Amino acid sequence: MPDESEGTTTLPVPPSPAVPTGYGRVFAVREFRAVFAAHALSLLGVIVSEIALSVLVYDLTGSPLMSALAFALGFLPYVVGGTVLAGVADRFPARRVLVVCDMAQAGCVALMVLPGTHIAVLLALRCGVAVVAPVFQGTRMATLADILGDGELFVLGRSLLRIVSQSALLVGYGLGGLLLIALTPRHALLITVATFCASAVLLRFGTRPRPARASAGNALVKDSLKGARQVLADRRVRALLLLFWVPPMFSVAPEALAAPYADRLAVGSVGLGLLMCALPVGTIAGELYAGSRLRPATRERIALPLVTFSLLPYLGYVLHPGLVPSLLLLLLSGAGSAYTLGLDQWFVRAVPEGLRGRAMALLTAGLMTIQGVGMALAGVVAEFAGVPATVAGAGALGAVCCLLLALQARRTERRDGADHHVTGR
Incomplete structure (x- = not known):
């Protein structure tokens, strides 16, 4: 008998498309790609403006103090924008807030470019950029939860934005210095204007419109302060905010004191650069590993032990x-x-959606402010105790504070994060 299979053609089975895993799942979301690109562009602009403005102020005044003040003013007004203006993040449509914030920051920097601008005006415009920044960042974080949901994808997306920020610290200041070799400080500021405008375009056309999260019942400042009180009134949310804020206050000590320690070791500018880069490199490596290799449940399980032990190496x-x-x-x-x-994961789960923008703005404002406080305190203590003792003391005291906060967070833990005690849901 002839073989029944004769003449039969077996068609190859096309391979199934690879399903993205880890961070690849986040990049598969079109809206996130726009947010990610906008973040990278605006961050580049911020770094260039910080360097260019500090150089411009020094050129105008010849004062190291004024130059340092121009840099510090990028931190101090965060607490204003993150409290009295935080209500903007929830009471207006998110996309509109993001675009307006980008354009407002671009306008402030554009005014810095004008020749003959007085030093006081330059510093005031610097404050203007810093006041708007936490509103923008809080709105963007809340929008990220809208785009990616409040689960695993949100955690990975937020991690990617942090990784970009840390990477920018490694390369941005070097690139900014190179730019100033070829351009004047005012011309370099034009790059910042362009990056803010490009970010606005990406967010306007790369994300879809969404309604406001909360009604505009009260005056803006009153609404913002009410939202801050509602967020801080919840024991669970308050404990998580402190876990975000307190460790960085101590962890910045080696960076704040890198220059005198490099001088003590006689390692020159190369050694100083390595000391400044080591912490961000470790942060990037840790986030990449946890985001790509660990399961969500594992990341939540190790969070409190890690926050307790992260400062002990100091x-x-x-x-x-x-x-x-x-x-x-x-x-x-x-x-x-x-x-x-x-x-x-815990924070986005614990905060009601109606307060999410204000909570994110408050988180950002507190984080930036407390890092500035930590840098200043490290400098003061090092004047009397020396750099090694100051860094070691920051590690010991920080570890104790983190342990106490971790215990508090454990006591306030809610099953599945479903129970919200903050009003305004």
């Missing part, structure tokens, strides 16, 4: 380590920052 400064051991300690501490992925 205790090694008691031994007055050389350059290589110092870099290893900073890398290890930076890697511990992977705890933020677990905190992100």
Whole structure:
């Protein structure tokens, strides 16, 4: 008998398209790609403006103090924008808020470019950019939850934005310095104007319109302060906010004191650059590993142990380590920052949607403000105790504070995060 299979053609089965995993799932969302690109562009503009403005102010005044003040003013007004203006994030459609914030910041920087602008006006415009920034960032974080949901994708998306921010610290200031070789500070500021405008275009046409999260019943300032009180009144949310804020206040000590420690070790500008880069490199590595290799449940399970132990490597400064051991300690501490992925999940789960924009703006404002406070306190203590003792003390005191906050967060934990005690849901 002839074989029944003769003459039969077996067609190849086309391979099924690969399903994105890890961070690839986030990039598969079109709206997130627009938010990600806008974030990278605006961050580049901010870094260029910080360098260019500090150089411009120094050129105009010849004063190191005024130049440093121009840089510091990028931190201090965050607390204003994150409290009295936070209501903007919820009472207006998110896309409109993002675009208007970008254009407002572009307008402030454009005025800096005008020749003959007085130094006081330059500093006031710098404050204007910093006041708008937490409103923009809080709105963007709340929008991220709208785009990606409040689960795993949101955590990975927020992690990616943090990774971009840390990476910008590694390369942005070097690129900004190179730009100033070819351009005057005022011309370099035009790059910032362009990046803010490009960010606005991406957000306007790359994201879809969504309604406001809350009604505009009260005056803006009153509504913002009411929202802050509602957020802080909840024990669970308050504990999570402190877990976001307190560790960075202590972790910035080695960066704030990198210059005097590099001088102590006699490692020159290269050593100083390495000391400044080690913590961000560790942070990027920790976030990438946790985001791509660990399951959501695992990231939540290790969050509190990590936040407790992340500052302990600083205790090694008691031994007055050389350059290589110092870099290893900073890398290890930076890697511990992977705890933020677990905190992100808990925070977005604990905050009602109607308060989400104000809560995110408050989180951003507090984080930026407390880092500035931590840098200042590290400098004051180092004047009397020296750099190694200051960094080691920051590690010890920070670890104790983090342990107490972790215990508080554990006591306020709610099953599945479903129980909301904050009013305004």
